[in-house]
Amino acid sequence: MKIPFIRILPFLLLLLFAGCRDDRVIRIGVSQCSDDDWRRKMNEEIRREILLHPEARIEIRSADDSSAKQIEDLKYFVDENFDVIIVAPNEADALTPVVREIYESGQPVIIFDRNIHGNTYTARMGVDNEEIGRAAARYARHLLPENMKAIEIKGLPGSTPAIERRRGFDEELANLGNGRVVASGFGNWNHDDASRMADSLLREYPDANLIFAHNDRMAIAAAEVAKSLGLSPYIIGVDAAPEIGLQAVADSLINATFLYPTEGHRLVRMALNIATGKPQEKEVMLPLSSAVDHTNADILLLQNEELIEETMKIRELKSMVDDYWNRHSAQTTLFYFSIAILVLLFAVLFLLLRAFWQNRRHHDALREQNRLLEEQRDLQKSLNEQLSEATQAKLVFYTNVSHDLRTPLTLISGPVEQLSKADNLSPDQHTLLHIAEKNVKILRRLINQLLDFRRYENGKMDLNLSEVRFAALLAEWTETFKALAIERDIRLSIRINADDDATLAIDTEKIERVFFNLLSNAFKYTPDNGRITVSYETFPDHVSFSVADTGRGISEEDLGNIFERFFIVDKVRPKGSGIGLSLTKAFIELHGGTIAVESKLGEGTTMTVNLPVRHVDVAPAHVEKLLSAEEVAVELGPIESHPEEMDESKPLLLVIDDNQDMRKMLDELMKEDYNMIFASSGLEGIAMAARYVPDLIVWDVRMPGIDGLETCRRIKEEISTSHIPVLMLTACSREEERVEGYESGADGYVSKPFNIEVLRARCRNLIANHQ
Numbered sequence: 190m191k192i193p194f195i196r197i198l199p200f201l202l203l204l205l206f207a208g209c210r211d212d213r214v215i216r217i218g219v220s221q222c223s224d225d226d227w228r229r230k231m232n233e234e235i236r237r238e239i240l241l242h243p244e245a246r247i248e249i250r251s252a253d254d255s256s257a258k259q260i261e262d263l264k265y266f267v268d269e270n271f272d273v274i275i276v277a278p279n280e281a282d283a284l285t286p287v288v289r290e291i292y293e294s295g296q297p298v299i300i301f302d303r304n305i306h307g308n309t310y311t312a313r314m315g316v317d318n319e320e321i322g323r324a325a326a327r328y329a330r331h332l333l334p335e336n337m338k339a340i341e342i343k344g345l346p347g348s349t350p351a352i353e354r355r356r357g358f359d360e361e362l363a364n365l366g367n368g369r370v371v372a373s374g375f376g377n378w379n380h381d382d383a384s385r386m387a388d389s390l391l392r393e394y395p396d397a398n399l400i401f402a403h404n405d406r407m408a409i410a411a412a413e414v415a416k417s418l419g420l421s422p423y424i425i426g427v428d429a430a431p432e433i434g435l436q437a438v439a440d441s442l443i444n445a446t447f448l449y450p451t452e453g454h455r456l457v458r459m460a461l462n463i464a465t466g467k468p469q470e471k472e473v474m475l476p477l478s479s480a481v482d483h484t485n486a487d488i489l490l491l492q493n494e495e496l497i498e499e500t501m502k503i504r505e506l507k508s509m510v511d512d513y514w515n516r517h518s519a520q521t522t523l524f525y526f527s528i529a530i531l532v533l534l535f536a537v538l539f540l541l542l543r544a545f546w547q548n549r550r551h552h553d554a555l556r557e558q559n560r561l562l563e564e565q566r567d568l569q570k571s572l573n574e575q576l577s578e579a580t581q582a583k584l585v586f587y588t589n590v591s592h593d594l595r596t597p598l599t600l601i602s603g604p605v606e607q608l609s610k611a612d613n614l615s616p617d618q619h620t621l622l623h624i625a626e627k628n629v630k631i632l633r634r635l636i637n638q639l640l641d642f643r644r645y646e647n648g649k650m651d652l653n654l655s656e657v658r659f660a661a662l663l664a665e666w667t668e669t670f671k672a673l674a675i676e677r678d679i680r681l682s683i684r685i686n687a688d689d690d691a692t693l694a695i696d697t698e699k700i701e702r703v704f705f706n707l708l709s710n711a712f713k714y715t716p717d718n719g720r721i722t723v724s725y726e727t728f729p730d731h732v733s734f735s736v737a738d739t740g741r742g743i744s745e746e747d748l749g750n751i752f753e754r755f756f757i758v759d760k761v762r763p764k765g766s767g768i769g770l771s772l773t774k775a776f777i778e779l780h781g782g783t784i785a786v787e788s789k790l791g792e793g794t795t796m797t798v799n800l801p802v803r804h805v806d807v808a809p810a811h812v813e814k815l816l817s818a819e820e821v822a823v824e825l826g827p828i829e830s831h832p833e834e835m836d837e838s839k840p841l842l843l844v845i846d847d848n849q850d851m852r853k854m855l856d857e858l859m860k861e862d863y864n865m866i867f868a869s870s871g872l873e874g875i876a877m878a879a880r881y882v883p884d885l886i887v888w889d890v891r892m893p894g895i896d897g898l899e900t901c902r903r904i905k906e907e908i909s910t911s912h913i914p915v916l917m918l919t920a921c922s923r924e925e926e927r928v929e930g931y932e933s934g935a936d937g938y939v940s941k942p943f944n945i946e947v948l949r950a951r952c953r954n955l956i957a958n959h960q
């Protein structure tokens with residue numbers, strides 16, 4: 190199957206662009222428990238790291254120190270199907286079940302900074318908060334070698350760093366043995382709560398010489414309170430985030446702080462390792478650094494500023510890279526689009542060229558076809574001209590011959606007529622003369638038709654109109670065929686109202702000939718026992734008469750040609766010259782009328798003539814009546830026969846011929862020497878041959894139905910009849926026909942018209958040879 194290129198092009202382009210894009214995005218959700226300087230630093234580190242991982246997206250949410258809100262945030266990350274969830278749990282009790290649930294559902298979850306109970310998490314990044322507490326205790330001893338009275342301001346009660354830092358600090362202080370915690374309270378990691386707590390504790394223990402706050406914000410709050418109370422204890426915090434803790438140490442607001450590492454970038458890498466299935470340790474503990482005090486705070490601040498600057502540069506670089514990347518992407522897209530457009534253009538060009546060539550080829554083919562058609566038309570034209578010239582020549586020739594034939598014909602018909610009236614004729618002689626008379630009439634009519642046709646063609650035929658009562662005339666003409674109809678057992682129905690007085694102008698002689706032609710055709714083609722109906726109808730502007738028969742009908746193919754001159758329907762056994770109907774049509778058209786034919790093979794034919802109604806003031810002149818019952822009987826009727834008795838001494842001769850006259854004539858000519866039997870069709874002939882086993886069979890090659898050749902073949906194949914000599918009669922002297930005849934088993938032939946003596950001699954010889 191061929192798929193047009195243009196159809197698959199969109200898919201190719203889609204593939205092209207789809208191939209240029211990587212859809213894999215790793216989404217990381219970070220749930221911070223709070224929003225403060227330390228966490229802002231961490232968030233900054235996370236975002237900075239993310240810049241280096243274009244495949245990753247980050248979303249950071251802050252719970253603002255509310256465990257309930259943090260649970261909501263975590264649910265959001267779960268519902269949105271984040272690839273990895275990172276959480277710094279606000280309070281261990283509240284967050285442990287939620288984290289466990291996430292972990293157990295199979296969604297990766299990382300814990301950092303603060304902890305939950307147990308280890309139902311994918312990974313944890315944390316700091317040893319106990320060690321921070323211990324380090325703070327050790328640093329305090331360094332500040333106050335003797336008699337340390339410490340106030341401890343703790344973080345949120347339920348958060349693990351608060352618990353662990355307190356434990357480490359208290360235990361280390363007890364170990365060192367030079368001090369004790371005189372008072373402690375929760376500052377909840379924030380400035381205000383710590384401020385209130387420091388105020389109440391300092392007022393109660395104004396002699397306290399050390400404050401350990403769990404983060405810098407709370408340490409600063411305590412420092413402010415102490416200052417306001419006129420006290421100056423040593424103050425230690427935790428975090429060392431640059432904006433608050435480091436700055437407070439640098440400003441000598443507090444004495445020291447411990448770096449609580451943020452390491453946001455490591456957290457991101459951990460998350461990416463987990464999301465991409467790379468190996469990742471479950472517990473990652475970050476190392477601790479030593480205390481930050483006035484000796485190193487400035488340097489750290491400076492480093493931080495540089496870091497900020499570097500970060501900005503990185504950001505700038507990143508935005509430039511992004512910019513370049515965007516431009517590159519745009520250019521790549523443009524590039525692919527250009528290629529696609531080019532491909533499209535080529536495709537269109539290709540199609541256009543193809544269409545152009547096809548069109549050209551088509552055009553050439555059409556031109557060639559045109560040329561051939563023109564050639565054919567010219568040829569046709571010249572053939573037509575030749576044909577019409579030939580036809581004209583033929584007509585001229587026929588006309589001349591017809592003229593020449595008229596005289597001898599008259600000279601034959603006169604004596605034949607005279608002879609037939611003689612009293613002393615034997616019945617056989619009478620029959621022979623009857624045959625001659627009939628055929629002279631047929632010949633004369635044919636010659637007249639030919640001459641009339643020629644006159645018509647040359648435009649020399651006039652109409653002799655006279656006013657007649659047409660209905661009566663038609664009825665009268667039809668009556669003349671009655672006797673013939675009875676003789677042939679044909680039912681002739683006349684549907685004419687003979688009382689119809691209406692008159693119209695016609696050329697009586699011509700219409701009579703039209704009528705004779707139509708009705709005699711009907712009789713010729715209608716078998717005995719058939720039916721012929723003549724009808725007449727009048728209309729305001731025309732009259733119509735029709736002749737319908739139940740003959741064998743005309744094929745659809747022939748229907749269109751029957752009015753053509755010389756057209757013969759039955760070419761095997763022609764019953765006319767092919768001129769009668771075309772002359773009929775000519776006569777009708779001379780009257781301004783029309784003739785139409787309807788026919789169905791095997792059912793019959795109806796010829797309908799329409800003549801316009803017109804009137805002249807001319808009474809019918811006396812025209813010699815063309816039709817009389819006798820004439821019709823002579824021309825169309827059978828010739829009477831005189832059956833003979835069988836004479837045992839004579840050989841038996843079977844004649845097979847569908848022409849009744851031919852059978853009659855052969856009977857008359859041969860019956861003196863032979864006992865004659867006759868068959869009018871091939872099938873009948875075969876049956877009679879088998880039944881009577883004659884001494885000789887004479888048969889006509891051309892017959893409708895089973896033709897003569899087939900008849901001969903069957904007779905020769907049948908054992909009982911195969912020995913009978915067969916003599917064929919043929920109107921055609923073509924060699925091939927003779928060969929065909931001999932091949933079918935014929936023993937001899939005689940071509941028509943034959944000399945009776947030759948026929949008699951051939952018959953005698955054949956019988957003698959066979960004997």
Ligand code: FRU
Binds near residue numbers: 350
């Ligand atoms: C920030 C913070 C820090 C502290 C840490 C303990 O939210 O309070 O100051 O060190 O959390 O988790």
